[in-house]
Structures are given as C-alpha cells and as structure tokens.
Amino acid sequence: MITQKNIEEVLKKYDPKNIHIGVLGGHSALDVCTGVKKYGFKTVAVCQKGRSETYSKYYKTRERDGKTIGCVDEIIEVDKFKDIVKPEVQEKLRALNTIFIHNRYFWVYCDFNEIENDFLVPIYGSRGLVKLEERHMPKNQYYLLEKAGIRTPKNIRKSQSGYDENKMREVLDEHFVKDGGGPLIVKVNEAIRGYERAFFVIAKTEDYFKISERMVSAGQITKQDLDNSVIEEFIIGAQVNMNFFYSPITGELELMGTDTRRQTNLDGFLRLDTNTQKELLDAHYRPSMIETGHISCTVKESLVEKIFDMGEKFVATMKKEVDPGIIGPFALQGAVATRAGKEEIVIFDVSMRIPGSPGTKYTPYSGYLYGESMSYGERIGMEIENALKIGKLGEIVT
Secondary structure, three states, rough: OOOOHHHHHHHHHHOOOOEEEEEEEEOOHHHHHHHHHHHHEEEEEEEOOOOOOHHHHOOOEEEEEOEEOOOOOOEEEEEHHHHHOOOHHHHHHHHHOEEEEEHHHHHHHHHHHHHHHOOOOOOOOOOOOOHHHOOOOOHHHHHHHHOOOOOOOOOOEEOOOOHHHHHHHHHHHHHHOOOOOOEEEOOEEOOOOOOOOEEEOOOOOOHHHHHHHHHHHHOOOOOOHHOOEEEOOOOOOEEEEEEEEOOOOOOEEEEEEEEEEEEHHHHHHHHOOHHHHHHHHHOOOOOOEEEEEEEEOOOOOHHHHHHHHHHHHHHHHHHHHHHOOOOOOEEEEEEEEOOOOOOEEEEEEOOOEEEOOOHHEEEEEEHHHHHOOOOHHHHHHHHHHHHHHHHOHOOOEE
C-alpha cells in the first residue's frame, strides 16, 4: 500500500529545479503538457505502442526556424498503458523527477489497486478519488452528491441492484403509469468498451425490454451489464459541464470554464429532418450517446453564483467524507432545466480529476479572475510552481 510517507520519501530525492510533469498519452495530455510548459516544466508522456505518434511526432518538442515548438519533451513507450506500473517504467519516471497528472484515461486502462498500492510515483491530486466515479463503489458520486445537497436525477434503479423481469416491470410501471413520470435514461456499460456507457432512453415500460433486447442481440451490451445498469430520470434541459479547480494551498474554489458534449451518433441524428428521424426510429434505429468531444459554451451570469454554491458544497462534503478531499481539478456535469417556471441545475455525473475538455480555456470564467483565460494545464502548472516555491508540494500530491 502506497502511503503519504512513501510519497514524501520519493519527493525528498527529487531535484526541484528539474521537475517533469507526466501524463498518459491520451484524454487531456496535450492540454496539460502545453499548459505546464508556460511555467518552465518539462513534460513526459507514457504512450502505448501503435497510438503514440500524436506525442512522439506531431507534438514532440523540436526546433523549427530558430524557435522551439511542440509540448512533449520525453516519451516512454509501453506495450499497453497498464504497463506504467512496471518497475522499470516507474524508475524512468522517478529518474525524471515526475509529478504525474491523472485523468480518466489513466484509471480506465490501469488497475485501481495497482495504482493505489504499487505506483510509487507522486500523483497530483488524490489517487483514491477516481474510483468513486464508479457507481458500484461505497461513497460513490451519488452518495457524495446527496450528502452535499445537490439536486440529482430521480433514481429508479441503482447499479448492481438486479431485478428480474417481473420486478423490473413493476418498478417501471410505478414510474410511468402510477406516478406519470417522464422519460428515463438507462446507463449500461458497452460490451466492447466496458469503460463507455451505451445509454438509451425509454418513455414507457415496454421500451426498456424492446430496446435492450435489440442491443443485447446486436452485441452492443450484455445481459449481465443490463441487469447491473443504472436507471434514472432523463433531464430535459441544456447540458453543461461545470469545470472547477480547488486549491488546498489558497483554500479557494475557481470556476475554470463550462462546456457541453458532442455525442455520436446523437449529434448527427439531431441534424436530420423530422420525417427521416421518424423513419429511422420506426426501423428500430436508436442513436447512441458516446462522447466524442466538447464544445465551449457559457451560462447566464445569474447562474454563476448557483454554480459556485454547488461547487463549494461538493468541496466541503469531500473534506468530510474522503481524506484528503478534492485537490485541483474536478467537474460537476449536468443540465440546466426548468421547474415550476424557474431554472434549476441538475447534476448527473462527477469527474473527480481533470475533465477531458480542452475547450475550458475558451470560456471567460478563469479570465474574469486572472485577466486572461487559462487552461487546466496552465492552472495545474501554476499550482505546482507555487507549491514548490513555498515548500508545500507534499500537500497537493499523493
């Protein structure tokens, strides 16, 4: 088990004037690498063979016309991302005085237990938080949002609750028929990419059985994953991800930016005319909601205080519930809906690490604070630089 004392011993051997910021080659790596270089840090990307050219070729640091271009200084190539825990890879990272920036990619491709127990490289932020994004974990995101008093969708079935067909009909009929409830979204893992969810929306009880049967038959999902899926209220509203940064050094919460999602094949489906959409639906086509990118967006200024209030509540709850709480980036992802004629923000997902949205910089919220808009990579670079100057690096890495 990696303890904070173990990490502090590693930090004692580091050269503070030659720190490298490490990333896994994917997700938000370029955002981090280009941002931290503004604060004088060198960068290292751990890349998987066959998918490394983004970092080893196109954005590799190099000289051109008398200028330095690119943002990735060092590459460590591995057969599989999970090989990052191999002793020889860890040794290379420590030799470079690496502070590692974790993201969703890191935790998807690597084993939670190995990272928590065997990865003896300092991680910026809390290495124990990301697993709480998983819906089957104790004190998961649903638990934490409830404790924080943040509005979430009505939950019809929790992860791994099971239910046979009769029980499922009973539960759905209670929502649709007895309570006159609106549409529901089923969040089930994909069969091929277990880290992605194959969402589908239902408007009546029979939809659940018809759509899920087709998806199982097509190999999109498995019956086991379906039985363990989450079913919750589908919020009809404007989707917005609220991307925050909390500094334990300053004790301040910052709103870095807001964005919305691009999803395939939903985005393309919505661009079709109504008649074509109906023909496709009648032919049993169902658009998927796999996230493929983000679009920068803004919110009305009257909502900003409400957004900060939710962020402050979440940070305070994390301090009470999970040691050491939130360090650095996190996001509350949801939608702005209307209820009784008033706008309300409903949160349906939490990212307890750097979100995968490089567009955050292109919204004005960090600029209102710092005079110019700032990316997550830049803000992380600033925080690590400040921690090094005042001797508090151990307070922001685990």
